[in-house]
Amino acid sequence: MRFSSLLFALPLLGSVFAAPAPAALGATDLVLEKRDVDVVATVQELANTVHGCQPLGASQTEIEVEATLSIIVGALEKCGNTLGIDLNLSVDVDVVLGAVIAPHGDIKNQVANILAQVIVDINIIIKSIKAEHKEKPKCAALLVRIDVCLTLILKSLASIISGLIWLVGTILISLGCILDGILTFLLKLLIGLLGNLLGAILCGCVL
Secondary structure (H helix, E strand, O other), X not given: OOOOOOOOOOOOOHHHHOOOOOOOOOHHHOOOOOOEEOHXXXXXXXXXXXXXXXXXXXXXXXXXXXXXXXXXXXXXXXXXXXXXXXXXXXXXXXOOOOOEEOOOOOOXXXXXXXXXXXXXXXXXXXXXXXXXXHOOHHHHHHHHHHHHHHHHHHHHHHOOOOOHXXXXXXXXXXXXXXXXXXXXXXXXXXXXHHHHHHHHHHOOOOO
């Protein structure tokens, strides 16, 4: 698997976790279609689409940024739909996987590496976007959507693949990946399992 070059550390402000999440729905509120899914193939398709998106250059326009982010959102939503994940739920929902997973042996390492690639590629693209574009309403909404979708997909797969989130986090750390503070929910999820020390490395904070 080919990983893109990683970016420099960007300290995470404590206030990034202050944004309130929508009210959580209980597991009993979920009515999801059950289906037989090849998880590895599904997340690999997501990775291929995201990897095909290029970081934005110095002459980037708001339209180009929106187009790139929309492709990523579309890929995440397709992945979620295939896995039977309701990506409109709160990130606080405990279990949102609605797919009956076909037995394909031990897939944890494969899935973790693929998801780490997805996160790295998305992170590089986000960091390439100029601050002025990130603040535009449509771009800001797309960035939040990416954060929510990534978080729900990771949490949902972790409900059937024990230790997945920890493994993804340690892979990102081993690569020296520093996540952009815009990925609020994803950072909160990873830091919650990795602990303060490893979490600080992932978000570029100095304890």
